[in-house]
Amino acid sequence: MKRILIVIALAALAFSCTSQDPYGYVIKDNKIVYNVPPRPADQQSMLGFKCDPIENVRVGFVGLGMRGPGAVSRFCYIDDATVVALCDLFEDRVESAQKILEKHGRPRAEGYWGEEGYKQLCEREDIDLVYLAVPWQLHTPIAVYAMEHGKHVAIEVPAATSIKECWDLVNTSERTRRHCMMLENCCYDFFELTCLNMVQQGLFGEVVHVEGSYCHNLEPYWDQYQGDWRMRYNREHSGDVYPTHGIGPVCQDLNIHRGDKMDLLVSMGTDAFKGQETADSRYGKGAYNYANGDNTSTIIRTHNGKTILIEHSVVTPQPYSRMYQVQGTEGFANKYPVEGLALGSAVPKDVSIYDLDAEEYMSDAAREALMNEYQHPITKEGGLAEKAKTVGGHGGMDFIMDYRLIYCLHNGLPLDQDVYDAAEWSSLVELTEVSIEHGSMPVVMPDFTRGEWNKTEGLSFAMAE
Numbered sequence: 199m200k201r202i203l204i205v206i207a208l209a210a211l212a213f214s215c216t217s218q219d220p221y222g223y224v225i226k227d228n229k230i231v232y233n234v235p236p237r238p239a240d241q242q243s244m245l246g247f248k249c250d251p252i253e254n255v256r257v258g259f260v261g262l263g264m265r266g267p268g269a270v271s272r273f274c275y276i277d278d279a280t281v282v283a284l285c286d287l288f289e290d291r292v293e294s295a296q297k298i299l300e301k302h303g304r305p306r307a308e309g310y311w312g313e314e315g316y317k318q319l320c321e322r323e324d325i326d327l328v329y330l331a332v333p334w335q336l337h338t339p340i341a342v343y344a345m346e347h348g349k350h351v352a353i354e355v356p357a358a359t360s361i362k363e364c365w366d367l368v369n370t371s372e373r374t375r376r377h378c379m380m381l382e383n384c385c386y387d388f389f390e391l392t393c394l395n396m397v398q399q400g401l402f403g404e405v406v407h408v409e410g411s412y413c414h415n416l417e418p419y420w421d422q423y424q425g426d427w428r429m430r431y432n433r434e435h436s437g438d439v440y441p442t443h444g445i446g447p448v449c450q451d452l453n454i455h456r457g458d459k460m461d462l463l464v465s466m467g468t469d470a471f472k473g474q475e476t477a478d479s480r481y482g483k484g485a486y487n488y489a490n491g492d493n494t495s496t497i498i499r500t501h502n503g504k505t506i507l508i509e510h511s512v513v514t515p516q517p518y519s520r521m522y523q524v525q526g527t528e529g530f531a532n533k534y535p536v537e538g539l540a541l542g543s544a545v546p547k548d549v550s551i552y553d554l555d556a557e558e559y560m561s562d563a564a565r566e567a568l569m570n571e572y573q574h575p576i577t578k579e580g581g582l583a584e585k586a587k588t589v590g591g592h593g594g595m596d597f598i599m600d601y602r603l604i605y606c607l608h609n610g611l612p613l614d615q616d617v618y619d620a621a622e623w624s625s626l627v628e629l630t631e632v633s634i635e636h637g638s639m640p641v642v643m644p645d646f647t648r649g650e651w652n653k654t655e656g657l658s659f660a661m662a663e
């Protein structure tokens with residue numbers, strides 16, 4: 199009997215250390231190492247991918263809860279796009295979104311509802327882009343269905359909840375030659391865009407360390423998610439389940455898969471002190487063991503020797519923060535809790551010497567002057583910054599994102615964010631959970647470009663001639 203048990207234990211150990219799963223991992227030299235499945239012969243890289251220009255982009259929206267209707271409204275301000283279909287689980291939500299179109303003098307769209315209404319929407323011949331704002335677990339299955347039916351997809355964050363789903367997005371996009379963009383709106387906020395421009399102009403020297411986070415007390419919102427999907431997800435998973443607002447903008451600063459790549463990740467979470475209290479008060483004491491730590495910190499080291507710190511914290515009372523910090527050999531920028539810039543004396547412009555202490559933030563006046571000077575070129579195009587502030591959506595960044603998506607499709611340009619961004623940023627959902635489950639073991643991150651991470655020279659935003 200004892201012998202049989204030993205054999206079973208050894209077999210189990212062997213299984214845990216050698217993964218047959220093409221999307222799984224093995225444990226090697228005390229590290230979790232993810233498999234990178236070879237690219238099937240019928241697929242091609244999507245790096246720099248562009249399609250023929252689309253005169254008017256016909257859009258179908260799926261998911262009209264708290265987030266979706268705002269996007270419908272924003273699209274009414276974009277000339278080169280038409281909302282042709284609306285879909286939700288509930289008919290009344292579709293009808294409310296129709297009212298948004300009517301209010302803007304736009305024609306009513308075709309409505310779909312029910313669990314599988316999205317299939318009819320994706321099967322239509324007259325849709326170019328499917329825009330998803332559904333619960334996280336539905337992002338990848340619906341996006342894959344849409345791409346399989348010839349549609350480009352734009353997916354709310356995070357685009358995927360597992361490594362298998364990340365590969366599903368990459369493989370489907372590569373095989374169907376359809377764009378797959380994650381709607382990471384925080385990449386388009388004014389401070390982040392301006393800092394990105396400063397990074398690219400060399401103001402910070404070599405960027406060595408960056409930070410980002412999603413610190414947002416969701417207490418007022420838990421009851422409002424359809425079917426309690428968000429609390430359920432947080433209740434059942436440890437790790438950084440919502441990493442992309444933090445990681446997106448700073449990966450752009452580091453040219454991830456455009457000259458550098460994320461190599462190694464370590465994640466650590468607190469216990470669920472407040473999380474358990476929240477679950478107990480919602481469902482009854484002890485009904486669930488709440489899995490998600492009150493705070494999760496993740497450190498990532500890149501191939502080129504840079505580090506990234508990411509945090510997630512959504513149950514404790516605290517001021518909203520996405521942290522956003524850039525530390526370079528010549529300067530520093532910080533967005534939360536106060537916007538600040540500190541630059542060394544290497545600044546090329548006529549900034550007063552008193553503002554170049556580099557041990558302190560420069561004065562507000564000097565910062566504002568520099569921020570104006572380095573306003574990102576995409577926000578200058580056609581008065582986009584001003585229009586975005588009027589249309590709104592998190593202060594305008596949501597509109598800049600939607601505008602750029604349609605601008606690139608309309609002009610036949612590569613999109614600002616590609617499917618590899620979506621996969622890399624979303625992959626943290628599973629990778630952080632697996633690291634934590636193994637006592638914060640380092641994770642060797644999968645390379646979704648399959649070795650092509652240094653083929654593109656730096657991040658650029660495509661502009662029409």
Ligand SMILES: NC(=O)c1ccc[n+]([C@@H]2O[C@H](COP(=O)([O-])OP(=O)(O)OC[C@H]3O[C@@H](n4cnc5c(N)ncnc54)[C@H](O)[C@@H]3O)[C@@H](O)[C@H]2O)c1
Nearest residue numbers: 261262263264265266286287313331332333354355423424
């Ligand atoms: N980028 C941002 O700043 C931001 C902000 C808020 C939410 N989000 C993201 O937007 C997404 C939606 O979040 P939310 O806050 O609107 O949640 P929500 O629960 O309010 O809305 C989800 C909607 O999807 C619908 N739905 C569910 N199953 C469906 C199906 N099978 N077919 C069609 N519709 C279906 C629901 O009925 C609901 O109306 C999430 O991914 C979230 O992370 C992003």
